[in-house]
Amino acid sequence: MELKMDVQPSARAIIKNDSVAFLMLIGGPIFLAIGIFALVFGFLPDSDVLIGQQVNDTFAVSLCILAGILTVVLFVLLARRVSYFKTILLSGHRAVATIREIDFIKDRGWVVFEYEYQGHSYQTRATIMKNDLTRNISMGDELAIAINPDNPSQALLVILYCSQNQENKVRRLPIT
Numbered sequence: 001m002e003l004k005m006d007v008q009p010s011a012r013a014i015i016k017n018d019s020v021a022f023l024m025l026i027g028g029p030i031f032l033a034i035g036i037f038a039l040v041f042g043f044l045p046d047s048d049v050l051i052g053q054q055v056n057d058t059f060a061v062s063l064c065i066l067a068g069i070l071t072v073v074l075f076v077l078l079a080r081r082v083s084y085f086k087t088i089l090l091s092g093h094r095a096v097a098t099i100r101e102i103d104f105i106k107d108r109g110w111v112v113f114e115y116e117y118q119g120h121s122y123q124t125r126a127t128i129m130k131n132d133l134t135r136n137i138s139m140g141d142e143l144a145i146a147i148n149p150d151n152p153s154q155a156l157l158v159i160l161y162c163s164q165n166q167e168n169k170v171r172r173l174p175i176t
Contacts, residue, residue, distance in 0.1 A: 009089040010163040011082045017134060017160040018085070019108045019127040024078040028071025035064035088156050092146030093117065097124075097155065099141045104130045111137060115145055117152050124155050133160070 015021045038044050039060035044053045055063075097113035100123065107130045114123045128134050137143070137159075148154040 007089065007158055007162040009086040009161055011086075013163060014082050014085050014161045015078075016131065017128055018081070019129050021078055021081050021085075022129055024074045024081065028067065028074040032064070032067040032071050035060065035067040039064055085156060085161055088148050088154070089146045089158065089161055092148055092156070093152075094158075095145055095147060095155075096142050097145045097157065099137060099139050099143065102134075102137055102139060104134075106130070109134070111157065113143070113145070113155075113157065115147070115155060117147055120152065122153050122155070124153065126157065126160075128160065 015025055034044065038055050039057070042055060042057075042060070044055055046053050095115050095117055097115035099111060100114050101110075101112040103109050109128050109130055110125050111128055111134070112123060112125045114121065116122070137157075144158040145155040146158055
């Protein structure tokens with residue numbers, strides 16, 4: 001069974017809902033901010049904020065350089081992940097998946113969904129961020145997915161990665 005839908009993947013939605021992409025976005029800049037803080041103030045905060053850990057200028061400069069490199073690497077990886085998601089969402093095969101499990105620990109979580117494709121059953125787990133959209137997904141929901149044509153065991157929940165104005169369009173779709 002194949003679904004027909006015309007959705008537009010959104011880099012913003014991918015970063016907002018995929019916890020790995022979100023961490024790639026904020027990880028480098030946070031580390032860079034720590035390096036700049038050490039360079040400007042000459043110490044790194046410790047559990048005792050008033051004292052902190054004194055650092056010399058060479059260490060602080062090295063930390064900033066390393067943080068800059070890390071930031072660039074994470075942004076490249078983020079761009080590749082967003083591109084990979086968009087490729088699957090645009091060219092992947094469509095089907096309907098049933099949500100089997102969804103859980104959160106603080107602001108991050110996962111969703112497990114099950115689907116059939118070409119006579120085989122698959123179960124996939126996706127890491128997600130906790131927000132209004134993901135909180136409204138429930139066990140038993142049937143949602144549209146895009147299946148990786150090169151590896152049918154990999155699939156994406158379309159609702160999580162399309163532009164916000166299309167969320168209702170892909171919430172529950174009829175099978176054609």
